[in-house]
Amino acid sequence: MKKIILGILVIFGLSNNMYAENIHPITREMGSGTRGAFVEIFGIQKEIKGKKVDAISQKAEVTNSTGVMITSIANSKNAIGYISLGSLKDNVKALKIDGVYPNLDTIINKSYKISRPFNLVTKQENDLIKDFLDYAINAKDIIEKAGYVATKQIPFISKKPNGKLIIAGSSSIYPLIEKITESYRIINPNANIEVLQSDSTTGINAVLDGTADIGMVSRELKPTEIKRGIKTHIIAIDGLAVIVNKANKLDSITKEDIKKIFLGEIKQWGDLK
Secondary structure, three states, rough: OOOHHHHHHHEEEEEEEHOOOOEEEEEOOOOOOHHHHHHHHHHOOEEEEOOOEEEOOOOEEEOHHHHHHHHHHHHHOEEEEEHHHHHHHEEEOEEEEEOOOHHHHHHHOOOEEEEEEEEEEOOOOOHHHHHHHHHHOOHHHHHOOOOOOOOOOOOOOOOOOOOEEEEEEOOOOHHHHHHHHHHHHOOOOOEEEEEEEEOOHHHHHHOOOOOOEEEEEEOOOOHHHHHOHHHHHHHEEEEEEEEEEEOOOEEEEEEEHHHHHHOOOOOOOOOHO
16 A cells, blocks of 8 residues: 555655655735735635635745745745746746646636736826836737737837836836836937836835836736726736746646645645645
8 A cells, every 4th residue: 555655646746755744835925916916816815804815824934025935935845936927937846737837828828827917007197107108018029028928019109208207016027117118218218217126015005105106016906996096007917827946846736725735724745636
């Protein structure tokens, strides 16, 4: 019987040692758009007074940026976490979810269903904000080269407005907006643009209080945020990749098991289906 069990573990890519080891889940901080999207997509929620709230286990390690998440997973053999697909590096491994590997093709054909919008949000608009938004939304080549799905592509001609823009928010969107900003500066050298990374909620609040012109939000906006006068502009569709250490023998996982891991219900690799 023991030989049979060990054989099954090998088939599923789990060594005997790994089978008995504890899973080390790592999550983003509260306020992160990536965390918000992850919780909603996987149903990692509990209901309190008729409202669904984040239920990620308090035993999960919390990290405050995409870069730190990747480094943490790369340095911990039993870690599991999640990032924007466009941020995926070769020092960690993305898992198939329900048998489908995350990439641009599977997001476009919708066989990989773990995706969310990349939004730029505004409250007030001027000529420079409008010009930049028009460019960003139509920057198909930059968006797809970065590993995301573009939503539009129509001809763009800059009116070259003068002024300063402050863009703040999601660390997941930050690398893409940096690339778009570099390209836009060439087209419109009259623009002075500063891009600051934090998280999606901070980006929304910065727009609302007037300390930023554009917010980067890597999740769906809440009705309460929209009621405060926020306007959304979807620039891309992003896949969420669930990642593990490269030494991990696991290649595929179910959506349900991911949910149970982050709820704290599955604690060891051997408990996976």
